[in-house]
């Protein structure tokens with residue numbers, strides 16, 4: 037599931053490929069759930085517009101257009117932004133490259149007014165979303181997002197956490213409170229901060245909050261540097277894997293020894309998601 041680091045990695049790799057280019061061709065699938073803006077309107081909003089920047093807010097990617105409009109893409113569970121280069125894979129390491137065709141999971145295809153690569157939005161399970169916004173307009177989905185997890189300061193984080201009675205793990209996953217953190221990084225940050233996922237948020241001391249925010253931001257930054265986490269479907273725009281999954285300390289390690297004390301990592305279901313933790317190191 038793409039979380040903030042995967043979306044940021046995607047943003048950094050897609051931006052240089054599309055910024056400064058003018059959208060000249062749009063092809064969409066018949067998916068009804070993916071397009072929050074009907075494809076016919078999307079076409080009116082995008083065609084002939086130059087992409088000026090690619091920004092990120094929480095887990096949303098925002099393509100800023102020169103007329104002030106924006107194209108918002110949420111990768112959902114299995115969404116990928118890939119360029120036409122991703123369909124060229126070497127047959128053998130270092131061997132000749134073979135072209136494979138885009139498949140039936142492509143829902144949006146952006147062609148540009150030059151000979152450079154085409155951008156594809158591919159999403160097998162269709163939990164992703166595509167939204168077009170004209171200049172000056174926003175959408176409830178963006179407006180109700182909390183501050184970005186990499187940008188929030190300790191004062192605001194601590195007061196938002198203190199106001200909640202839910203388990204801290206559920207609070208970290210709430211995008212209205214903090215945008216960008218998902219299951220993997222919440223588990224990893226709670227382990228690093230030595231806080232049990234089941235602890236009520238309002239019971240965290242100021243010092244707990246300080247350690248937790250520092251752990252959240254640290255783990256997100258390290259994951260971005262590692263190229264994101266590839267658990268099931270996340271790939272880079274060129275089709276390669278992320279590298280962070282090999283560095284997880286608790287996520288996906290149920291029954292294996294804690295890297296700090298050797299106690300088997302436990303897994304419980306919390307807020308309909310699995311939470312991984314060390315019952316000895318975390319309190």
Ligand SMILES: [Zn+2]
Nearest residue numbers: 294297314317
């Ligand atoms: Zn431990």
